[in-house]
Amino acid sequence: GAGVSQTPSNKVTEKGKYVELRCDPISGHTALYWYRQSLGQGPEFLIYFQGTGAADDSGLPNDRFFAVRPEGSVSTLKIQRTERGDSAVYLCASSSQQGYEQYFGPGTRLTVT
């Protein structure tokens, strides 16, 4: 079946602009996670949803970052006033409610110039 998909695969934006990154989870998965990965580092947790609500947003670095999942399936990560330090690969994962295994998408590579 279809895995987790993320769009766009690459995004280049200028410093100060607003960006949206989209994640389509595996159908039926109630949990959805966002991580970001800088070069040479392991993924870093940002936020996770159980259904429509954010169950844990402790990883969001500041109030420029926001994520939504209005219908409990697709999620959008929104970054306002982008900074060069936001450049990274943004990974999305989904899992069943039990969540023992997370399924990751290929990521969106964000470059802020």
Next chain:
Amino acid sequence: DAKTTQPNSMESNEEEPVHLPCNHSTISGTDYIHWYRQLPSQGPEYVIHGLTSNVNNRMASLAIAEDRKSSTLILHRATLRDAAVYYCILRPYTIQGAQKLVFGQGTRLTINP
């Protein structure tokens, strides 16, 4: 979050077994040991997890020390496709199941032909 320690890199030869170590001396009684791997330019993928007993699946085996302060991921016959960064992650048990993963630096495994 409980911490794991892994070697930065390891090297092995194709068709030979590979033993990837992980130390987790501060593990608590309800922490599960999870392994994920990340192939180049891909999102992480689940490999295996366990609590106390050794575990086997189609991808690998997980050997857990009796005191649970260390574990070893075993690839029985490495192929070139197994070249990846391998992450050992402690994941506390929770009633709700789904929760974030805390990634460290992982071990970069190189397989020589």
